[in-house]
Amino acid sequence: EIVMTQSPATLSVSPGERATLSCRASQSVSSKLAWYQQKPGQAPRLLIYGASTRATGIPARFSGSGSGTEFTLTISSLQSEDFAVYSCQQYNNWYTFGQGTKLEIK
Amino acid sequence: EVQLVETGGGLIQPGGSLRLSCTASGFTVSSNYMSWVRQAPGKGLEWVSLLYSGGSTYYTDSVKGRFTISRDNSKNTLYLQMNSLRAEDTAVYFCARLNHEGDYFAYWGQGTLVTVSS
Numbered sequence: 308e309i310v311m312t313q314s315p316a317t318l319s320v321s322p323g324e325r326a327t328l329s330c331r332a333s334q335s336v337s338s339k340l341a342w343y344q345q346k347p348g349q350a351p352r353l354l355i356y357g358a359s360t361r362a363t364g365i366p367a368r369f370s371g372s373g374s375g376t377e378f379t380l381t382i383s384s385l386q387s388e389d390f391a392v393y394s395c396q397q398y399n400n401w402y403t404f405g406q407g408t409k410l411e412i413k
Numbered sequence: 414e415v416q417l418v419e420t421g422g423g424l425i426q427p428g429g430s431l432r433l434s435c436t437a438s439g440f441t442v443s444s445n446y447m448s449w450v451r452q453a454p455g456k457g458l459e460w461v462s463l464l465y466s467g468g469s470t471y472y473t474d475s476v477k478g479r480f481t482i483s484r485d486n487s488k489n490t491l492y493l494q495m496n497s498l499r500a501e502d503t504a505v506y507f508c509a510r511l512n513h514e515g516d517y518f519a520y521w522g523q524g525t526l527v528t529v530s531s
Contacts, residue, residue, distance in 0.1 A: 339516065341516075341517035341518070343458075343518070349523070350507060350521035350522055350523050350524060351458065351507070351518070351521050352521070353517060353518065353519055353520075356512070356516070356517045362519070394457060394458055396458070396517065396518070398516040398517055401460065401471075401473075402448075402460035402463075403460070404457050404458040404459065404460070405457060406456070406457040407457050407458075
């Protein structure tokens with residue numbers, strides 16, 4: 308099983324600032340990596356697939372990068388609606404998710 | 414508009430059974446890869462089961478032999494039959510539609526809570 312590890316567990320950032328979230332795979336997943344946003348009591352929402360392709364309707368302030376075992380989700384200028392939990396998911400070998408990074412208001 | 418609505422969750426004793434339903438609208442369940450994903454309290458997401466459009470089924474190891482994924486084409490509904498439930502099956506269960514290649518989870522329902530406890 309491919310283990311996905313996200314860091315940090317919690318990230319405190321002020322609105323308008325940049326947030327950088329990390330995701331590491333225990334073995335290479337090529338670019339088969341997706342990112343999701345989840346707010347309390349809501350369904351996850353697909354943000355990024357293929358490590359760097361934004362899903363339909365996702366604002367340009369969200370960007371993904373990386374390949375192999377190291378991936379990054381960057382939110383360039385945080386809006387109030389962006390404070391949520393973010394999870395990465397690999398689909399190179401079945402499906403496994405990271406434990407999530409909680410992005411909170413500083 | 415794609416919509417997924419899960420029902421059927423609740424409180425069940427260990428060893429019991431429960432069937433979850435996921436009613437879809439805006440697309441045809443039988444033409445898509447469909448999955449169940451769960452999230453235990455305070456934990457990350459965990460893939461549970463997958464149903465290919467062709468009918469093949471797949472499960473994570475911890476539920477093999479206990480859970481069964483299926484669909485009713487006439488009702489455009491996905492199911493998860495859960496037997497021999499354990500405390501560690503306690504979670505919010507999400508229904509999800511994957512992309513056309515079956516890679517990532519493009520659409521999700523709101524989830525239904527299953528609590529296994531005596």
